[in-house]
Amino acid sequence: MVMTFFTSLVVPLDPLASLAGPQAPPETVERLRVLYGFDQPLYVQFGRYLTRLAQGDLGVSFQTSRPVLQDILTYFPATLELATFAIMVGIGIGIPLGVLSAVYKNRAIDQFCRVLSLIGVSTPVFWLGLVLLLVFYFKLGWLPEPGRLDIMLLEPPRVTGVLLVDSALARDWEVFADALKHLVLPASVLGLVGVAGISRITRSSMLEVLSQEYIKTARIKGLGEFLVITRHALRNALVPTVTVVGLTYGLLLEGSVLTETIFSWPGLGRYMATAFLTMDLNAIVGGTMFVALTFCIVNLAVDLAYAFLNPKITYTEP
Amino acid sequence: MTPTTTGRTLDSGEARRRRTEARWRYLADTFTLWRRNRLMVIGTAIILGLILVVLMAPFIAAQDPFEQVLGDRLLAPSAGHLFGTDGLGRDIFARVIYGARVTLTIALLVAAIGTPLGMLIGVVAGYLGGAVDEILMRLADVFLAFPRLILAIAFAAALGPGVENAVLAIAIAHWPSYARLARAETLNVKSNDYIQAMRVLGAGKVRIMASHIAPLCMSSIIVRMSLDMGTIILTAAGLGFLGLGAQPPVPEWGLMVSDGRQYLVDQWWVSTLPGMAILVVVMGFNLLGDGVRDVLDPRQRQA
Numbered sequence: 001m002v003m004t005f006f007t008s009l010v011v012p013l014d015p016l017a018s019l020a021g022p023q024a025p026p027e028t029v030e031r032l033r034v035l036y037g038f039d040q041p042l043y044v045q046f047g048r049y050l051t052r053l054a055q056g057d058l059g060v061s062f063q064t065s066r067p068v069l070q071d072i073l074t075y076f077p078a079t080l081e082l083a084t085f086a087i088m089v090g091i092g093i094g095i096p097l098g099v100l101s102a103v104y105k106n107r108a109i110d111q112f113c114r115v116l117s118l119i120g121v122s123t124p125v126f127w128l129g130l131v132l133l134l135v136f137y138f139k140l141g142w143l144p145e146p147g148r149l150d151i152m153l154l155e156p157p158r159v160t161g162v163l164l165v166d167s168a169l170a171r172d173w174e175v176f177a178d179a180l181k182h183l184v185l186p187a188s189v190l191g192l193v194g195v196a197g198i199s200r201i202t203r204s205s206m207l208e209v210l211s212q213e214y215i216k217t218a219r220i221k222g223l224g225e226f227l228v229i230t231r232h233a234l235r236n237a238l239v240p241t242v243t244v245v246g247l248t249y250g251l252l253l254e255g256s257v258l259t260e261t262i263f264s265w266p267g268l269g270r271y272m273a274t275a276f277l278t279m280d281l282n283a284i285v286g287g288t289m290f291v292a293l294t295f296c297i298v299n300l301a302v303d304l305a306y307a308f309l310n311p312k313i314t315y316t317e318p
Numbered sequence: 319m320t321p322t323t324t325g326r327t328l329d330s331g332e333a334r335r336r337r338t339e340a341r342w343r344y345l346a347d348t349f350t351l352w353r354r355n356r357l358m359v360i361g362t363a364i365i366l367g368l369i370l371v372v373l374m375a376p377f378i379a380a381q382d383p384f385e386q387v388l389g390d391r392l393l394a395p396s397a398g399h400l401f402g403t404d405g406l407g408r409d410i411f412a413r414v415i416y417g418a419r420v421t422l423t424i425a426l427l428v429a430a431i432g433t434p435l436g437m438l439i440g441v442v443a444g445y446l447g448g449a450v451d452e453i454l455m456r457l458a459d460v461f462l463a464f465p466r467l468i469l470a471i472a473f474a475a476a477l478g479p480g481v482e483n484a485v486l487a488i489a490i491a492h493w494p495s496y497a498r499l500a501r502a503e504t505l506n507v508k509s510n511d512y513i514q515a516m517r518v519l520g521a522g523k524v525r526i527m528a529s530h531i532a533p534l535c536m537s538s539i540i541v542r543m544s545l546d547m548g549t550i551i552l553t554a555a556g557l558g559f560l561g562l563g564a565q566p567p568v569p570e571w572g573l574m575v576s577d578g579r580q581y582l583v584d585q586w587w588v589s590t591l592p593g594m595a596i597l598v599v600v601m602g603f604n605l606l607g608d609g610v611r612d613v614l615d616p617r618q619r620q621a
Contacts, residue, residue: 114357118608122601124552126559127575127593130582134590138583251465258467258556272468273560276475284472292463 059282063275068286071271076290077162078148079260079267082190083252085183089191090198091245095234097195098202098241102210103229113203117196129189129262136185144181146264186263190256194248201244205237239309246302250295351613358609364602371418381409383416383569392585402587404577410588413569414595420481420570421599424554425547427485428492433543436493437535440500445508445527455501458494466491470553474562481570484563488553492546499542503535537614544607548600555596571596 061068101113136143148163164183167175209215210233218228257269268287275283352358371378381399387407395402401410443454461469473487507513508531516526557563558572566573571592578589 118601118604119597122548122552122597122604124555124559124572124575124593124596124600126556126572127590127596130575130579130589130593134582134586257471258559261560269468273471276472277562279475288464291468295463 059286061275061280061283061286063278063280063283068282071283072268072286072290075266075268075271078265079253079269081162081164082183082186082260082265082267083249083256085187086190086252086256087194087245087249089187090194090248093191094195094198095202095241098199099206099229099234099237101199102203102206102237105207110203113199117199120192120196123192125189125193125256126258126262128192129186129259132185132189133262143185144178146186146262148179148182148266186259186265189263190252190259193256194245194252197244197248198241202237202241205240206233209233209237235309239306242305242309243302246298246305250298253294253298348613352609355609355612357605358612361602361605361607361609364598365606368418368422368599368602371415372422375415375419379409379412379415381412383408383412384567385409392581392588394585395587395591401591402585404574404588405581410574410591413574414571414592417569417571417574417592417595418599420564420568421551421554421596424481424485424488425550425603428488428550428554429543429547431485432489432492433496433539435489436496437500437532437539439493440497440502441504441527441532441535443497444501444504445523445531451501454497458497461491461494462498466549467553467556470557471560471562474557479562479565481564481568484554484557487557487562488550491553492550495546496539496542499538500535503538504531507531507534541607541611541614544603544610547603547607551596551600551603 059068060066061071064071097113097117101110104110133146137145163179164176167173167179215228215233218232219225223232253268257273259265260267260270261273268291271283272287272291274280275287352362385408387403390399390403390407391405392407393399393403399409399411401414404410404413439454439458443451464472469491470484470487473490474484477483477487513526513530516530521530554563555570555572555575558570559576561573561576564570564573566577574592575589575596578585578587578592581588
């Protein structure tokens with residue numbers, strides 16, 4: 001928190017210059033400086049900042065002229081929705097791939113999975129987004145245009161900001177279906193980025209678990225191979241996977257600038273990118289702080305999930 | 319009576335010969351490992367191809383990448399224009415070929431700026447310890463708390479667009495992971511006897527860090543760097559795509575993809591082909607990096 005404040009000070013551009021415009025006379029700039037308190041010494045600025053922060057006030061965005069907190073709360077649900085679906089795509093593809101390549105180690109299927117995950121990390125997301133848009137929207141017409149909702153449809157009354165939840169609450173199934181369709185492409189693009197990491201960690205931890213004695217015991221007992229893999233091996237192999245999934249989810253929540261730009265997705269990533277481009281200082285500081293907070297919460301959740309998955313880990317004093 | 323208990327000392331000539339022999343054996347082993355790893359051979363081929371393209375660009379591309387022939391706007395790929403032409407009538411194939419120069423320059427410069435910086439900070443923090451360590455590593459933590467792209471965007475926006483600033487921005491976003499790595503390695507070797515021996519001999523801190531600790535960090539740093547090359551290129555292309563990196567008319571791949579967006583529906587080649595180039599090169603670096611990690615890993619070598 002302290003760091004984000006000072007980092008924003010290190011940024012060598014004068015935010016007022018971009019606010020007042022290039023032709024603004026010096027007096028105007030000076031007046032704005034006094035208005036926003038930039039004329040005060042640093043410790044006074046910092047003190048004021050802390051006081052406002054304690055009251056939950058992140059300041060007003062120069063860009064939208066609305067409180068930053070309100071802006072963030074407007075944009076974040078869209079990112080939350082996208083990131084959640086993306087991580088579902090990542091898990092849904094990554095874990096089966098990892099399991100398959102561990103079970104068929106060094107066979108053709110393993111090589112195939114490795115190459116697939118390699119392509120996953122090597123693809124520029126913005127390019128993949130464009131190609132998928134070209135194929136599925138422009139050429140085949142199976143999926144709708146970029147954005148969150150068809151322009152002919154009205155947004156349901158805002159309750160959570162997550163369109164799927166809101167439309168379900170309003171029982172507006174037409175909007176629900178349309179929002180879902182709009183999610184497919186961006187979520188797949190974003191999710192594919194995570195597939196590589198998830199499948200790689202699943203593969204290596206599966207390999208480790210499969211070489212354990214109790215797997216042999218399970219096999220000797222005469223258990224079917226499918227049950228051995230799903231019930232005995234996979235469950236134990238999931239612990240390291242959860243970490244990677246958690247970290248990936250954290251990264252996705254922090255906003256994926258490129259994906260949101262291509263799919264005109266009104267999320268946090270795009271908001272932050274615009275803030276950086278226009279040197280919208282309050283939005284930058286507020287946004288980064290929010291991002292850091294989300295990251296911490298996700299990490300905490302991952303730690304707690306550990307205890308749930310692995311009873312050997314407890315957080316109480318022995 | 320002659321002392322026989324000390325064993326025979328090697329005379330310097332033989333010592334040198336044995337050392338050379340061991341080095342050759344090491345190289346030969348490396349070659350065998352390289353040849354066995356089919357994916358790494360492919361990666362090496364891609365990267366060698368890239369370097370060749372970078373060196374021979376004027377001979378490979380017949381057209382000038384900057385020449386605008388407005389009469390030939392948006393031509394489809396044909397024998398005359400292998401990848402077609404873009405919105406200003408420039409030959410896309412020539413631009414992709416020359417773009418390889420931009421991409422490789424960015425990747426190498428970032429590696430040349432960010433990596434030594436991270437290594438320096440990591441070694442200093444690890445060796446000196448105490449308050450210096452605390453401050454430097456908390457600083458690195460702050461950088462690591464953000465996605466690299468967001469960080470690079472922040473610095474690129476602050477520094478202003480352009481290839482040089484994109485390089486700086488990516489390098490700034492890039493050093494902390496190397497600092498972490500170098501610090502861990504330093505802590506590992508710091509307490510070894512030969513370092514203590516150097517101190518007893520009166521070597522200064524700078525000398526110990528520069529000539530005894532830093533070289534030991536090298537191999538893990540190199541592995542990490544080869545794995546990171548792909549990410550660097552992707553970040554640079556992403557910046558270019560957002561308009562924060564290279565500026566027109568520089569033939570940068572990310573920028574070309576972004577330029578082609580408006581023609582996506584009817585002239586797909588304008589933006590998809592440069593993107594394909596990014597994909598191939600990044601994949602080459604990733605294959606090579608994976609391979610380098612395996613080859614330099616001592617545990618793999620014994621097998």
